[in-house]
Amino acid sequence: MLTQEVKIFQPSGSLDATKSQAFRQEIATIVENGTKVVLVDLKNVTFMDSSGLGALVLAFKTLRAANSKLVLCSINEQIRILFELTGMDKVFEIFANQEEFEKSMMLRA
Template sequence: MTEQVQIFQPSGSLDATKSQAFRQEITGFVENGTKIVLVDLKNVTFMDSSGLGALVLAFKTLRAANSKLVLCSINEQIRILFELTGMDKVFEVFSDRDEFQKSLMTKIK
């Protein structure tokens, strides 16, 4: 049986040097049949346009596979980046893993 929810927790900077590895991780989730990928950004201290691009590509890749990408625990810098680029309207963002779990439990009932 495949895992329905996978959690990915990058750390440090999500930039050009890490965006390829991030994309490979997402591809692995798609190949495993994961339905929801929660990207926990709690330990990400900085994100640039390459990191944002990697998130958008991951979102599109998962959507094409009838899966979903959701985010949690974004910091102020990432929140501002999302607002400036309009990505706050694209991504479903939870304050933390607990809020995500509660949302998941509500949908299951």
């Protein structure tokens, strides 16, 4: 159902300083490929710190500059609290899971 225009990225474990550089490189590759929407599915991410959040914000800005968008799904309680404390829950479009994202994409089509 999902077209080539959507790239799903599923990090796992901790999204912190040790993984944020690799995440940024992955996003740079996605931008070069001309992907229109990047869905970051965080269901397997158990912990995120400020470095992980910074990587997401940088990815958001990078994609927006390339006329693409970044959306998130399946965030856990710790990440949701981090987003609310930093106001990022107002910046990112967050879906409950991939199915909810797919439904919204079908409505926009």
